[in-house]
Amino acid sequence: MLLHPPDPDLARRVAAVGKGWGGSFEVVDAPDWRRAVREFDGPVVHLTMYGLPLARVLPKLKGARRILLVVGGAKVPPDLYRLATHNAGVGHQPHSEVAAVAVALTQLLGVPGPGAWPGATRRIVPQARGKRVVGGRRGR
């Protein structure tokens, strides 16, 4: 994840989660976000309630090797609407940006399965009741 403005504390906390639970997710500072958007090698999808319905944009992303999803804060710089390849809404009323990313990811990749991520030192064994964690110390 490219993050602007930078938040070293968040980057550290996310890295700590990844250390136990595996995966390659990483928070990277993006001091010049416009440049990062312009130079991205693939479609840039700005998630905004003002955009076209996600269902209309998804078919255009078929075959893309890499996709950059962009969400803004309370005040989105207007030029992002122009710099993005697509402006797409997961809904057209005010909603959480975190929810927008989660819904877009599951529409693109499906709901994550029960398996652990590569490099995990601990993993959950899904249960009908209660908690079961194997390996490492318990997360959260």
Add this chain to the structure above:
Amino acid sequence: MLLHPPDPDLARRVAAVGKGWGGSFEVVDAPDWRRAVREFDGPVVHLTMYGLPLARVLPKLKGARRILLVVGGAKVPPDLYRLATHNAGVGHQPHSEVAAVAVALTQLLGVPGPGAWPGATRRIVPQARGKRVVGGRRGR
């Protein structure tokens, strides 16, 4: 949404959003959340990374007229795992509770369409570029 502990300021802000954008979403205090869960007239689905994969739980919800999704904060009271009809994970690594609700809702109901909610005084006209809002004052 039943909320415990109560947060009157959040309830007020959500009500203000609904006033312009329509819909019947409402934040209601739940001073006794265990009672609300026990007396709910339908399946209670606790969203937790420790639960069974959502894909295994979804078929059991077919035909339910009402479903209560439950998410907890950092410390989930252990009896919730027993009180819930189902414990279901949208993922089995640490994740946002907001994301869990959003993913579960779209798995149950689909991604929301471009239309306005009943009672809206303003609505978005989805655009490839920029913003178009009809009626009311602009939201957010």
